[in-house]
Amino acid sequence: MIAEIRFKNMFSFRDEAILSFEADRSKDMESYHVVELGGDVRLLKVAVIYGANASGKSNIIKVCDFIKSFITYTPLNKAEQIQIVPFLLNKTSSRQLSEYSISFYLKNEEKAVRYVYSVALDRWHVAKESLIYYPSQQPATIFERNTENNVSVIKFGQKIKMSQSVKEEITLKCLHNMSVFAAYMQVNTHIVELETVLQYLANQVMPAIVPASSLSRYAEESIKNESAKDYILRYLQEADFNISNITSKEQETHKGLINYTMYQHKVSSDDGSNDYYEFPELFE
Numbered sequence: 001m002i003a004e005i006r007f008k009n010m011f012s013f014r015d016e017a018i019l020s021f022e023a024d025r026s027k028d029m030e031s032y033h034v035v036e037l038g039g040d041v042r043l044l045k046v047a048v049i050y051g052a053n054a055s056g057k058s059n060i061i062k063v064c065d066f067i068k069s070f071i072t073y074t075p076l077n078k079a080e081q082i083q084i085v086p087f088l089l090n091k092t093s094s095r096q097l098s099e100y101s102i103s104f105y106l107k108n109e110e111k112a113v114r115y116v117y118s119v120a121l122d123r124w125h126v127a128k129e130s131l132i133y134y135p136s137q138q139p140a141t142i143f144e145r146n147t148e149n150n151v152s153v154i155k156f157g158q159k160i161k162m163s164q165s166v167k168e169e170i171t172l173k174c175l176h177n178m179s180v181f182a183a184y185m186q187v188n189t190h191i192v193e194l195e196t197v198l199q200y201l202a203n204q205v206m207p208a209i210v211p212a213s214s215l216s217r218y219a220e221e222s223i224k225n226e227s228a229k230d231y232i233l234r235y236l237q238e239a240d241f242n243i244s245n246i247t248s249k250e251q252e253t254h255k256g257l258i259n260y261t262m263y264q265h266k267v268s269s270d271d272g273s274n275d276y277y278e279f280p281e282l283f284e
Contacts, residue, residue: 002205003041003114005103006101007100008100009086009099010059010099011056012087023043033045033046038112061208069083069207071182073178073179078177081177084122099119102117106197113134116133117130125147126177129143129179129180131197142194144157145180181194184198219261220259232246243265249262262278
C-alpha cells in the first residue's frame with residue numbers, strides 16, 4: 001500500500017508537495033477507511049483531493065501517472081527526451097531538476113516492509129535514482145544510481161545477491177534517460193528485491209483514468225473473468241439497473257474479429273413468468 005508520494009518542480013508544483021495516506025488517530029469509521037499494517041503504521045484506503053479550478057488537482061494525477069510510466073518505459077535511444085514537465089512560471093525552475101519519491105509497504109511473509117523509491121531528473125537525464133527498504137528499523141539500500149560524465153553509475157546494496165557480470169550488464173543497458181527498472185527488464189536475470197518492487201509498481205499501481213479514457217476494452221476483459229463478472233453484476237443489481245447478465249461476444253467482420261458486449265434484462269410478467277431480453281451497449 002502507498003504511504004505517501006512527494007514531488008517537487010513538476011507541472012504546476014514548484015515547491016515540494018506531499019500526498020499522504022497516513023491515517024490520524026481518529027476512530028471515526030475506522031473499520032471502513034483504515035488498514036493497520038502493524039506497529040504504528042495506519043494507512044487510509046482512500047484519499048480525496050478537492051479545490052478550486054486550476055489549483056493543481058489534475059496535475060497530481062499526472063504526477064502519479066508519470067511515476068508509473070517512467071519506471072518501465074524503454075526509450076528508443078539515448079537522445080530521446082524524458083516526458084517530464086517542470087514548473088514553467090519562473091525563469092529558473094525549468095533549468096532545475098524535478099524530484100519525486102513514492103513510499104509504500106509490501107507484505108514480506110506476515111510483515112509489512114516499507115520501501116522508498118526516489119528520482120531526480122530533467123528532460124535529458126536521470127541525475128539520481130535510489131531504492132531503499134526497511135527490513136528492520138534501519139534502512140538498507142537496494143540500489144543507488146548517480147550520473148558521472150553523462151554516464152549512469154549504479155551501486156547495489158550489500159544484501160543484494162547478484163554476480164558482477166549482471167551488475168555490469170544492467171549498468172551498460174541503463175541509458176541516462178531511463179530508469180534502473182527499465183534497464184533491469186532488458187537483462188536475463190531475476191533479482192528478488194528488484195522483481196518484487198517492479199511487479200508492485202507496474203501491476204498494482206494502476207494508470208490514471210481521465211475523462212478521455214476509454215474503459216470499453218477494460219470492461220470487456222473484466223467480464224471474461226468469472227469472479228470479476230459476478231462482482232460487477234452484484235454491483236449493478238444493487239444500483240437497481242435490472243441487468244441480469246453481461247456477456248462478451250465476438251463477431252467476424254470484413255475488418256476482422258471484433259468484440260462486443262450484450263446486456264441481458266429480466267422482465268417479470270403479471271403471471272409470474274420471466275422473459276429475458278438482450279441489448280447492445282449503445283442501448284444501455
